[in-house]
Amino acid sequence: MDSIPILSIVLWLPLIAAVIVLFLRERRAMFAVAMAGSALSLILSVAVWAGFSPGDGMQFRESFDWLPALGIQYALGVDGISLLMVLLNTFLFFLCIVYAWASVHDRVKEYLFTMLLLEVGITGVFLALDFVLFYVFWEIMLIPMYVLIGVWGGERRVYATVKFVLYTLFGSLLMLVAILALYFVYGNTTGVYTFDILELTQGTYGERFQLWAFLAFFLAFAIKVPMVPFHTWLPDAHVEAPTTGSVILAGILLKMGGYGFIRFSLPLFPDASQAAQTIILVLSVIAILYGAMVALMQTDLKKLIAYSSVSHMGFVTLGIFSFTQQGLDGAMMQMFSHGLVTGALFLCVGQLYERTHDRRIANLGGLAHRLPIFAALFLFFSLASIGLPGLSGFVGEFMVLLGAFVADIRIFGVLAVFGIILSAAYMLWMYWRVMLGSLKEVHRRLEDLTRLETAILAAMALVTLWAGIQPQVFIGIFTADTSGIVQALTATEVSSALIK
Amino acid sequence: MIIPALEYYLVLGAALFIIGLLGVLVRRNLLIVFMSIELILLGANVTFVGFAVALNNMLGQAFVIFSLTVAAAEAAVGLAIIVALSRHRDTLNVDEIDTLKG
Amino acid sequence: MNSETLLSLIFAYLALACVAFAVLVIMLRNPVQCALALVGVVFHLAGIFILLRAEFLAAAHIIIYAGAIIVLFLFTMMLLNLGVVERARQFHVQAPLAIVVGAILFLEFVVLTGATITVGAQGAHSPAWVAGQGGNVQALGQVLFRDYLLPFEIASVLLTAAVVGAIVLAKQKPRRPRSSSQMGVGEWMAERYEKAKTREQDPAEPR
């Protein structure tokens, strides 16, 4: 498989499909091409998984010079960390496009084009091994997202998109500055001017520089994650985004933040990461509890789930900045699970909205009478979101907590545990008010899920269950790579302790 | 090998450039603004050729060819725009065309 | 009077004429006259090029500017019937300021020309080499078609694009309800003429 540039194929296939879609007129044909493109991308990424050997660092690497004068390459590669994200990404995109078949009837061509472009952008972020390439994908992905919310969104979509784009752009511009600074600092000390991520990761940087660069990267990632208090773009964007937009936003976009922390912040700036640990842990715990508290009082279903994302992603940062193997693995699992579960929840809400044209919790009730299949699946994902053991949500939270206890930051672990009570409270209360009780008169004629919709949710449910029962299948992908990061970190900790 | 000295040509180029610039700045008629732009290009051409001869380098002259190309293309497109514009907005007054305003 | 003085005198005449015509271009009211003044600039500039032994460029300027571009201008003017229209205020309010700034810029150019410009290394294309090639035209051809062939070709692409663009732009139909697609050209011009006259007489016309 070495001779085939399989990663490039995974990456660019959706773009090819997108271009073909542009030349088609028939809705059926457009969907056929789009589905084929994303399905092939999914299959190939699974093939990459099959051919992947855990623990061997970056694999399936491709690189050739792009702008050699500046040390810029087109370089792709996967390790376990990015592989899991790519798998999640291609999986969700495929399902979203299938879902769109049933739900999107307005500007189909543009919609599919945008979605496929978005897929390319996000996959690129996870595959890029060159900072410039990474940054390009990181920014490119904003545009289709902007279009997706701005065109197919709700009433206040303009406000939401502008907020979303400005917010994230602000963060990423600082990151660009930091990337350039990194380039010059590394070049000045070693004489090699390169944007190669792996090479730059090998370098060591002064403490002052680390601090500033860490801060710039931190802002970009913290806004993406999003950490409290940078989270307010999220509820607005989610509420206004179309269903698939929300799925992608919650499912993958947020993971780019966590991925960034693991891939860049920790290896590049170990000392600064150590220095910032306490602050970030405090912010994480605040996110967990605060997000849950705010979610409790939301009246809009999508906002509730959006705030629950804030809470869940708090576990991710908590795990990452515990600097332990279990914490990092837990953060990865939490990201994976959150992508699946929250994505599925947004799909559920979308399906509900298509039927009732209402997302306000107070106006719903007793829907389980009319929608038994939906009720079962919605309950399943609500429980997974609560972190019910046996489903994927639990694995991540549990391992993050393990990490917190191992790292002797028990107080944060103990506080975070209380988040799981609150998460049960807001989810179950919401489920009760929406699905249980007596049915409202206006909802007497609702139809249950179609086969297609059931199949989509069932596919996600199966993976959620799988990841809950046998998480080792997924942990095994990346645990060797995270352990490398942890070892590097603890090594610097020891060395800096020796210096002191 | 250049008579009179290079500076004279440069000053001539500058003069043409400035006059063209002034035309752009003060005239309200779009057509004349365009002609002024041609003047600016001509000023540049003089400078190019002056340097080319002073430095014994044909590149300067070759570049003027490209400058001519630009001038021709610009004239063609510009005039087409003028025609379209006058049909569309009934005016060639520059200060009435202010859709660039934010 | 040696040849040097003679050449200097010729240069002085040509340069002064260039500047004078250029000033006319931006001062005259009637665009047609402006265009004719531009022709004057171009012809004298061609003279200066000949003075510089750039015969090909001199010819090219006359052919392209006088023969193509300015004709195009005149044609547009006739098409839009502009010669008659322009009796309104010709100059912009910012004119005095602009003249001051222009003067300052010119002074700065002159200062820079006199003070800081140093002539760099001599190139390979000495008059002897040019003569060896068989003259200015051949020499330019050598440079253009051998060393700079690709840029030259790209320039042709640019021209093609400009032609296409010009056609597309000019072919656009006006979006007004009383569109000229139903009118003949003459009818349309007449209508424009009427409009222009009323605007001229209207004192409340915006600047």
Next chain:
Amino acid sequence: MVQVAWLIPALPLIAFAINGALGRTYLKKRTGIIANAGVLGALVVSVLLFVAQLDHAEPETVSLWTWAVSGDFALDIVLRVDALTLVMLLVVTSVSFMVHVYSIGYMDNDPGFWRFFTYLPLFVFAMIMLVMANNLLVLFVFWEAVGLCSYLLIGFWFERQSASAAAVKAFLTNRIGDVGFLIGLLLIWHVFGTLNYDEIFSLAPVVEAARPGILTLICLMLFVGAMGKSAQFPLHVWLPDAMEGPTPVSALIHAATMVTAGVYMVARFNPLYVLSSTAMTVVALVGAFTALFAATIGLTQNDIKRVLAYSTVSQLGLMFMALGVGAFTAAIFHLATHAFFKGLLFLGSGSVIHGTDEEQDMQRMGGLFGKMPVTGATYIIGGLALSGIIPLAGFWSKDELLGATLLSGDLGYLLFVLGALASLLTAVYTFRMIFLTFFGKTRMAAERFSHVHESPRVMTVPLIVLAVGAVGAGFVGVPPEHGLIHNYLHDTFLAAEFAGLVHVPSTVFVLALMAVSTVIALLGILVAYGIFMRRSPAPESVAGLAPPLHALLVNKYYLDDFYDAVLAGGTRTAGGLFAWFDLNIVDGVVNLIGLVVRGVGGGLRRMQTGRLENYAFSVALGTALVLAFYIMMAR
């Protein structure tokens, strides 16, 4: 033989999967058969395994798969088969099977029939896994899973707001307990570096020596989890509300099996608990207090199922009391017998409710014995067993745990008094219930009374079987301290013996205690007879004796209202505050920045005239300035 242990959880799981996938569209009523078959299979395999393991009760394990490996954390899914597990398995599967059979009749007309028989095997699966777990994490996983089933089944009739509310309340209260459990689990990982039972147990003395006090903390945290699941004060509030679920569910989950998980867990972790006398004392005190506390509330409840619910809380309290004094065997013994007679009582009350067309209020019953003799007879047997009348099951186990309490030292006297009082009240409320329901003149409308009927055989047969259990189950513990169950569980609770917590009573003591507890039970029955039979209908008049006390008890010491106002209301208020803060302060700052930028931009916008020549002029001016600057610098 032990290799087939995986069949025990697998069979109900398969039944669940089949019913869940096909029940709604295809199987419908046939789901009942499949569920019964699955649970029966589990019962059969359990019995076979029990018989095969009878002579050697050494723990055996069956590895299934690796759950997760992350750094030095590694965890396999392993099934454990040892004496304690097998005892629990027998109780769980046998009671489950009875309840399954019974449910076919009870749920017959319910439109959610298939749903019921999907949830029920899922619960059985989870409960089996809970007792077969070989490490804390699997225990926790299924600890939550049984909670989920409880949630699903309490809220089974989800169109009722009260049912949904009760379900959420149960889940959340359990979650509060689970937080304690989870913290305890994480502490164990932190301190021991492992979650496997055997490794934890063998390391426990070392850990206690190295870090004194940490075990107390761990044990208390785990006990918080047990308090949630086993409805001990102050986390007991969910169990009475849980009676909103169908009655077979109350019998199976909220009386016989799931609620005993806390007792099981503490018993399972006996090697840890015996090392911490503080934790033991807390367990005993909480248990004894809950026993008495719940019994007093039980006296005044009028809903037949709620009386049983408080009775369950009370009995669980007795079990914890026994655990707290180190009488682990007695606690498990009582757990087993309690499963039979309390299951019987619940199913009997279900039969009553079924026969009276959904009547649950005892004030509108009475004189039902003649109408439903089988139900009445078995119910009385269950009541006698619960009250502790020789020689029924409840007598032996309760007698044993009271005896162990009395022998356990100074604190033992207090505990004994509390336990004895609870026993007395138990007899009172049990027979209050029996008299009000089955005897005296009926208080039902004649029209409705005429429609009262005995339940179908599919429901009465399980009652009879369980009644046999309620009579006979106690004999596994006879003679006291040397019965079958004592020998069988001896090795499991060896740690208590090492810790000097086991006191072998003299024969005289045993006999004296037997006499005392019989007297207590008879006294209770007599009191109930005096008040509720002779002066029937009595409830109002009794209430008149001490109105404030009665009000206090009827309102469950106002604890529910307190929780509602302070915890739920407080959380909601805080949530509202946070939401306001988020919308107006956090987001407000963001929008303020946006507004400022926009204002500045608006100012700058006026410079944009949109006129080309103005822009060109700025360019020229700029160039002039740059050149001027350059010339200045060149000088």
